[in-house]
Amino acid sequence: MSTSDKSCLVTTKWLAEHKSQPNLHVLDASMKKVAGRTPLEYNELTVIPNSLDMALEKNFTDTSTSLPNTFPTAEQVTLATQTLGINKDDTLVLYDNQGIYSSPRAWVIFKSMGFKQVYILDGGLPQWLADSYPADTEHARPKSARGNFVAKFEKEWLVTAKQVLAATQSGASSIIDARSRERYLGQKEEPHKGMRSGHIRGSFNLPFLDVLDDNRFKKSAELEDMFVSLVGPKSPHLVLTCGSGITACILLVAARIAGFSEVQLYDGSWSEWGANPQLPIDPISNI
Incomplete structure (x- = not known):
């Protein structure tokens, strides 16, 4: 955290051009509960093709505490990330279905746990759709091979x-x-x-x-x-x-x-x- 990070975003054009790279994972960081703004609603599940569901509110949240939306433990992040088939040298692109809402939360989690190459899709799913890129109605399944990323919390x-x-x-x-x-x-x-x-x-x-x-x-x-x-x-x-x-x-x-x-x-x-x-x-x- 010693230097500023103006490169934490990628555009929809960049993602469309790079999403077929074998070591790039697109993660859906959407939340079911949206507060502080009028939620964008969809008639059916709408996702970027081949994206994985992070299950942010379940797998990347410490639900054992009395406070809502508590930061996850390193052990939680390790298990959830490895289950998604993510390796330490992979590249992650995070998005949510509100545009910019919960994807920054996911970005902070990954960065604080020592993941290096992680970015937010600027504009998220709404911008992806507005730019006429294709969508799907179901998430991709994680790779069968377990990932090797081990989270180390940077307090x-x-x-x-x-x-x-x-x-x-x-x-x-x-x-x-x-x-x-x-x-x-x-x-x-x-x-x-x-x-x-x-x-x-x-x-x-x-x-x-x-x-x-x-x-x-x-x-x-x-x-x-x-x-x-x-x-x-x-x-x-x-x-x-x-x-x-x-x-x-x-x-x-x-x-x-x-x-x-x-x-x-x-x-x-x-x-x-x-x-x-x-x-x-x-x-x-x-x-």
Whole structure:
């Protein structure tokens, strides 16, 4: 994570030209539950041909915890990736059926687990269809041969509530919340019963839809201007948060595209922070 990553995206044209390569795997990272935007719906299962189903919400999520959408363990990722027939030197292209929604989450998971060649399809399935490329109605089956990738979690990708609390006190990091303006301001009731409304004290608000241009990420220069105007040019270290750690990953990838190299995910996000009365919140915007 020491350098910026403006090359985390591939276009539909690139994928169409390269998807027949033997060591390239296309993974569907779609989620059944979509929050924070009006879901795109399909009459039937629609997928990019020969793509594999990641089962992101099951195989790449730690479902043993009380928090929703908890980051998976390295053991989980190793098992799921090997079952998909993926080797350590392969290339992965991730997409989701909302355009840009959960594929950045999958990208953060793979990158934090040490996978090198992994990319997001900019625009996802909607852009693929808009560009008149073919679709299928079922996923491909994993290869019979088991893959050899072994995940090794790089902890610097994530921060804990304790670290976020320290950041609110020191001001060493800029904390950016990807939730809607209404939820950030505490003007909209939280979806979980008993959850406090508001936001992490001292955090900024950048709704995840603002970094997107329809189904795709905005251009790097536009994203850079957006982040700099929000946190200032002298705030290189960013902590991204949201409701449960999914849409914060959209901001994390956007920040990388914008040239910010020190970016971390607060995976517990508001599901953890808002439920703990010991952690400080602001009920109104600091912007």
